[in-house]
Amino acid sequence: MASKVTSSTSADVSKYTGRATSRSTGNTAATMAADMISPVTRTAVSLEYASLRHTLHCPLGMYVVPSVENLLVWDAVFFIHQGADYSFLEPFFHVLTSQSKGYYADAILKFRLTFPSNYPERPPMVQFVTDVFHPLVSSQNGTFNMAPRFRPWRYALTITSQASSYIAIRPKEHHVFDVLHYIKAAFKKHALDGISESDxxxxxxxxxxxSTSSFAALATQSSLLSQSASALFDRDHPSMAGKVTDGITFREMSASDLQEGRSKLGLKEWSEESS
Known part of the structure; x- marks a missing residue:
């Protein structure tokens, strides 16, 4: 699935109002009124979001939208599509199908980015809303540990000039698109192989x-649960992040609505595509 972000060419926070599919309310200490966000942080976060329109900045399979109530809170969903099916090789090379396709293949994972009030000096916090069995994701609150990739978080100095009434921000070494790409990479085998117990x-x-087989079973189970109707459509579905009103919602479609939508997009029926 191609990536899609709701974006604007302007860094003005007002341009983002109403972009989310539903109103989102943050449940972290970082939630604050828009007028309390410093000009430096407001501009830095707005530019980060606007930059996602550039090619390959937003990873394939990810959708990102800022909260309509708080620019410092972004909601996102990650559709995991990993690899081809090499199960036909199992009799010859004893390849595990779950491993060749990816432990989290077809998972639909919602997560939230919350920016600190002094961004870009400190990185955003990533918290999974969807329950997922992963070494870097806390089973208590869904917090995702970015330290293996961003140790330390590197940024350039921010220069402000009150006399000239403008804010100039030099390019930083780490950006939000780096965070998004690391989230995607963390679910692949090569990243899992490199995770240390301390992280x-x-x-x-x-x-x-x-015990790869035990891990594969639990990871696959969390992937299947993320695709369930209750996880996708039930707004009261239990979450590691607590009760969260997500800015990205799914609506179950009838067969006729789905057919109409696919027709408008010029897509063939699935039966035709697989034949």
Missing amino acids: CLNKEAFRYHN
Whole structure:
């Protein structure tokens, strides 16, 4: 699935009003009224979001939208599509189908980015709303540990000039699109292989290194649960992040509505595509 972001060419926060599909309310200490956000942080976050329109900045399969109530809170969903099916090789090379397709193949994971009030000096916090069994994701509150990739978080100095009434921000070394790409990479085998126990927020998931089959079973289970009707459509579905009103919502479509939508997009019926 191609990536899609709701974007604007302007850094003005007012341009983002009403972009989310529903009103989103943050449940973290970083939530604040828009007029309390410093000009430096407001501009930095707005430019980060606007930059996602550039090619390959937003990873394929990810959709990102800022909260209509708070620019410092972004809601996102990640559709995981990993690899081809190499199950036909199992009799010859003993390849695990779950491993060749990816442990989290077809998972639909919602997560939230919350920017600190002094961004870009400190990185955004990533918190998964969808329950997922992963070494870097806390089973208590869904917090995602970015330290393996951003240790430390590097940024350039921010220069402000009150006399000239403008804010100039020099390019930073780390950006939000780097965070998004790391989130995507963290669900792939090569990233899982490199995770150290000290970085694991879910110690049980570290069994990946000594009991791959057990890890694969639990990771696959979390992937299947993320695709369930209750996880996708039930707004009261239990979440690791607590009760969250997400800015990205799904609506179950009837067969006729789905057919009409696919027709408008010029898509063939699935039966025709698979034949």
